[in-house]
Amino acid sequence: MPPKQGRELPSKESALFKAILKLYEHKQYKRGLKQAEQILKKFPEHGETQAMKGLFLSHLNRKEEGYEFVKKGLRNDLMSHTCWHVYGLMHRADKNYDEAIKCYVNALKFDKENMQIIRDLSLLQIQMRNYEGYNETRHTLLSLRPTNKMYWVGLAISYHMLQKYDTALNVLSAFEESLKEQTDNVPDYENSEMLMYKNLVIEESGDYQKALTHLEEIRGKVVDKRGWKEAKARHLLNLGKLAQSEVEYRQLLDQNADCHAYLEGLLKARGLVGDLDGTQLEKAQRLMNELGLKYPRSHIIKRTPLKYVKGEAFHRMLDEYLQPMLRKGVPSLFVSIKDLYTNAEKAKTVEEVVLGYKNSLKANASFSGKAADGAEEPPTAYLWVLYFLAQHYDYKRETKKALECIDEALAHTPTLVELLMTKARILKHGGDSEAAMKTMNKAREIDLQDRFINSKCTKYMLRNDKMEDAEKTITLFTRSESADPLADLTDMQCMWFALECAKSHVRKGEVGRALKRLHQIEQHFCDIYDDQFDFHSYSLRKMTLRAYIDLLRVEDRLRGHPFFYEAATIAVRTYIALYDKPKHAGSGGAGGAEGLSEADRKKAERKARKAALKKSGESAAATETSGTAAANAKVDKDVDGTKFLDANYLDEAEKFARNLLTMSGDRVEAHILGAQVYTRKHKYLLALKSVKRAYALLSKPSASNASPQFAADLHVAAIEFWNAVNAAKEQKAAPVPAPTKGQETAQYPTQSPPLHPTVVTLLDEEIAALFKVATPAAFNTEFSKNAVSSPESALAAAQSGAPITILDSHCSDVKRMSLQTAISIHKGLSSSPIADRTRADKFRDAARTAFPTATYFK
Amino acid sequence: MTTTDPQPDVEAKNSMQAKYFRKALNDLTPNNVGQLKALNEVIFTEKQSDDFYKDAVKSEEFAKLALFNDICVGGITTTKETVEGSDKTKVVITTLGVLNAYRRMGLGAMLLDHIITQSEEAKDKAISEIHVNLQTKDEGVLAFFKGRGFAAKGSSGALVRLINAPVSA
Numbered sequence A: 001m002p003p004k005q006g007r008e009l010p011s012k013e014s015a016l017f018k019a020i021l022k023l024y025e026h027k028q029y030k031r032g033l034k035q036a037e038q039i040l041k042k043f044p045e046h047g048e049t050q051a052m053k054g055l056f057l058s059h060l061n062r063k064e065e066g067y068e069f070v071k072k073g074l075r076n077d078l079m080s081h082t083c084w085h086v087y088g089l090m091h092r093a094d095k096n097y098d099e100a101i102k103c104y105v106n107a108l109k110f111d112k113e114n115m116q117i118i119r120d121l122s123l124l125q126i127q128m129r130n131y132e133g134y135n136e137t138r139h140t141l142l143s144l145r146p147t148n149k150m151y152w153v154g155l156a157i158s159y160h161m162l163q164k165y166d167t168a169l170n171v172l173s174a175f176e177e178s179l180k181e182q183t184d185n186v187p188d189y190e191n192s193e194m195l196m197y198k199n200l201v202i203e204e205s206g207d208y209q210k211a212l213t214h215l216e217e218i219r220g221k222v223v224d225k226r227g228w229k230e231a232k233a234r235h236l237l238n239l240g241k242l243a244q245s246e247v248e249y250r251q252l253l254d255q256n257a258d259c260h261a262y263l264e265g266l267l268k269a270r271g272l273v274g275d276l277d278g279t280q281l282e283k284a285q286r287l288m289n290e291l292g293l294k295y296p297r298s299h300i301i302k303r304t305p306l307k308y309v310k311g312e313a314f315h316r317m318l319d320e321y322l323q324p325m326l327r328k329g330v331p332s333l334f335v336s337i338k339d340l341y342t343n344a345e346k347a348k349t350v351e352e353v354v355l356g357y358k359n360s361l362k363a364n365a366s367f368s369g370k371a372a373d374g375a376e377e378p379p380t381a382y383l384w385v386l387y388f389l390a391q392h393y394d395y396k397r398e399t400k401k402a403l404e405c406i407d408e409a410l411a412h413t414p415t416l417v418e419l420l421m422t423k424a425r426i427l428k429h430g431g432d433s434e435a436a437m438k439t440m441n442k443a444r445e446i447d448l449q450d451r452f453i454n455s456k457c458t459k460y461m462l463r464n465d466k467m468e469d470a471e472k473t474i475t476l477f478t479r480s481e482s483a484d485p486l487a488d489l490t491d492m493q494c495m496w497f498a499l500e501c502a503k504s505h506v507r508k509g510e511v512g513r514a515l516k517r518l519h520q521i522e523q524h525f526c527d528i529y530d531d532q533f534d535f536h537s538y539s540l541r542k543m544t545l546r547a548y549i550d551l552l553r554v555e556d557r558l559r560g561h562p563f564f565y566e567a568a569t570i571a572v573r574t575y576i577a578l579y580d581k582p583k584h585a586g587s588g589g590a591g592g593a594e595g596l597s598e599a600d601r602k603k604a605e606r607k608a609r610k611a612a613l614k615k616s617g618e619s620a621a622a623t624e625t626s627g628t629a630a631a632n633a634k635v636d637k638d639v640d641g642t643k644f645l646d647a648n649y650l651d652e653a654e655k656f657a658r659n660l661l662t663m664s665g666d667r668v669e670a671h672i673l674g675a676q677v678y679t680r681k682h683k684y685l686l687a688l689k690s691v692k693r694a695y696a697l698l699s700k701p702s703a704s705n706a707s708p709q710f711a712a713d714l715h716v717a718a719i720e721f722w723n724a725v726n727a728a729k730e731q732k733a734a735p736v737p738a739p740t741k742g743q744e745t746a747q748y749p750t751q752s753p754p755l756h757p758t759v760v761t762l763l764d765e766e767i768a769a770l771f772k773v774a775t776p777a778a779f780n781t782e783f784s785k786n787a788v789s790s791p792e793s794a795l796a797a798a799q800s801g802a803p804i805t806i807l808d809s810h811c812s813d814v815k816r817m818s819l820q821t822a823i824s825i826h827k828g829l830s831s832s833p834i835a836d837r838t839r840a841d842k843f844r845d846a847a848r849t850a851f852p853t854a855t856y857f858k
Numbered sequence B: 001m002t003t004t005d006p007q008p009d010v011e012a013k014n015s016m017q018a019k020y021f022r023k024a025l026n027d028l029t030p031n032n033v034g035q036l037k038a039l040n041e042v043i044f045t046e047k048q049s050d051d052f053y054k055d056a057v058k059s060e061e062f063a064k065l066a067l068f069n070d071i072c073v074g075g076i077t078t079t080k081e082t083v084e085g086s087d088k089t090k091v092v093i094t095t096l097g098v099l100n101a102y103r104r105m106g107l108g109a110m111l112l113d114h115i116i117t118q119s120e121e122a123k124d125k126a127i128s129e130i131h132v133n134l135q136t137k138d139e140g141v142l143a144f145f146k147g148r149g150f151a152a153k154g155s156s157g158a159l160v161r162l163i164n165a166p167v168s169a
């Protein structure tokens, strides 16, 4: 350890060093670097200067050198808070928050009261959701600066997040007390927000009575009147003071009659939610009638009653709802009504009513009967009726009728983009994605300035694996000045595009490229999470506390977003397929390299790599010649994403799967994938947990778990799991065999390490309880008995060894299948382990008639 | 309003007209020229070339689209030629069409009147006549043009309307 006096510089250099710190604050990195070097000329081993030099270097795009100097500096002066702080700053800039926290903690050992460092540390802790640490740091901050309001509030938030509501409230109250003594007034908004935040904390503590009392107390000081009223209505509702709550919700509706939350609040206050009985239905209907008269312009109030009425009344209300909309031309009309279709009777009424309009408009330019003179409907009414019917039939997957309607509409008015877009969607649903794409392109061509259609068209091109066309189309709307228009999409975190690209790459067997896109999406989510960093200080400064709490919670649930969910499920499947491939080549669903021999596959990969190198070389050459914008653009050295193919597949899959399990734990699919990953990782207890959870979820009805495919997939995954456990039990404490051919890297142990006897006992017990039969084969037989329930399950049973005949009844009933199901059945019939040509062909013929537009069966 | 109402009063009728029978003209631009193309493909049997539409976009006020309730349902395109033996210009209507379902509501007249006004107000009074060569024998179409001051001229079969001519002509 260097002697302590090593840090002290002679007065001239000492002044210079202080100047350097200023230069850093003012972002004068070049000058700072020069001056640091000046000191180092005389005192080459001065640790703090070395660290500062490193910091300047890293800001001047010489990060590696920077780290070197920072580490050197630290070695020369391990007791310097500056050195530790600088090291922390480096980590923080690299978003290495855990490491940064360690550095800050060390820095504080040597300078306990350095406000800057303590503040920075607290930000890192909340970012990492280390609430305990955050709370401690916040205590320190407040004790050092007890007059600063930010530190009071920060401490309260830390207790709030630890769910220590009482302490949080005490902190806030103490702060309010101290405010009273202060002469300079706090701005109204900030004070109001703080009070409302306090009310929120009380509410979350569950003491609604206290929340209500408090709310009344602060009434005069709150500027967010609307927020105040909403809180009041909510507290009353939570307290069961329904009549009073109703009054509040009615007043809120007066202010905004199109707010769902208010209407729902009112219905709750009247006890009119959930499954309603006859009298309740009547009450709801009467209430909605009354509201409808009061707020004739509210859209949601017009629509909501349709949920409650039946029969004749429904018919009448439907007329009242639909006619003005069709007259006006509201493109979203069908969407606003289709949730009624869960009731088959209502769906039928809608069809009859709108078909009636069609005939009547055609004959008399009127919705019903003969129009009085001058009261004819505009010709567009007929058009919107056709448009509605096309969507209606499409919803019912009656492709032919849907096409008839939309074609008639297009002959009537070929210039309405919505018609072409709907036609494209109908074609897509009918299984002709190429015609769908062409139609969508027509829509694009008649309105070239519509970004939405342009994006849709791009999407349809990608669904058709027309990558180049898609890129050309999407770049019509990216920023023109950027050197690489596609990179612009990445900068803008355009997820749908990345996702569709990934799916297309998967279909084409370009696995590396697909994974690259999927990881790009994951990166976007990391970035979005990182972006909250600035708000930890900003929100406290500006006192936007309720919004800040919302933000923290949104960020916590971030990876539950549908984009992440989809990307992650595809990533897990792709990695599993990659992992499985060497074992039984050709069965991987993700591989376009399917069916190639190992040698061919290698050769193709080598070739692809070479091509990629060449391509990136070309673009590198191009950047040299073209302007500065291009020169700044990073050259992608791995267009094909080969680096992802060299990764450890199961580790990567597990990372995605873990996110799925924590953020989307209510979805069967997440647990099926979890089971598949953990089975392959020989983590049988975790696999078991996922299998069990998946069965539990399947037994409860829910929209996101409803697909019959899940039951089938779960069955396959469960058998796979069971077989793997049985194989693992066989495994004696023998050395893990050398990797077999095709698994160059030793990172994929295909055989399980021997299981601990306790684990074996536990697994045996659980498996017996779960499957209730002795063997996987017996389990499959049991499952086959129920296989009549869905073709997907029957297929899964057959693939797991049940006789193929159990599929026959389904196969002869292809008309009742969805196109998706029909395609997977045909794929199942024609590939191993079933591979029954006769049955597959016979099925295809039947499917061809059932799905005349589907190209798959052509 | 309900359609069963036997006698809708005049006010209601007018407000309905204003609200649900909205008519307007729109500029022809490179972004929406596809709509004109789509229209013409169903209105006329003869197909126009891509160059035709490229030129049409450049005609400024001498090409227009007609909107009904914000939907494009009609359009007019013209070219300019010099009148033989004169320093004057004639405007030749190349296409004028309104979708079948939207006829007899004044949209065709709106389009044509726009061209007539533009011709009358052209710089230096340089435009002396508007021509149209009808491909159809349709009486209605003829009536339409006659109603707007067009008359057969010479043996060419063209209908012509003079611009800024002395009333006696």
Ligand SMILES: CC(C)(COP(=O)(O)OP(=O)(O)OC[C@H]1O[C@@H](n2cnc3c(N)ncnc32)[C@H](O)[C@@H]1OP(=O)(O)O)[C@@H](O)C(=O)NCCC(=O)NCCS
Binding pocket: B043, B094, B095, B096, B097, B098, B099, B102, B103, B104, B105, B106, B107, B108, B109, B110, B132, B134, B136, B139, B140, B141, B143, B144, B145, B147
């Ligand atoms: C010619 C055409 C553009 C007229 O469009 P339109 O919007 O229906 O015409 P308008 O409603 O503005 O008609 C204005 C007046 O013209 C007369 N008119 C128009 N169509 C008529 C018809 N079929 N029969 C008799 N008169 C007619 C009427 O006087 C009408 O006024 P009114 O409806 O108050 O009686 C339309 O019929 C069309 O597209 N035809 C096919 C294409 C074509 O042949 N174009 C011609 C040259 S390229």
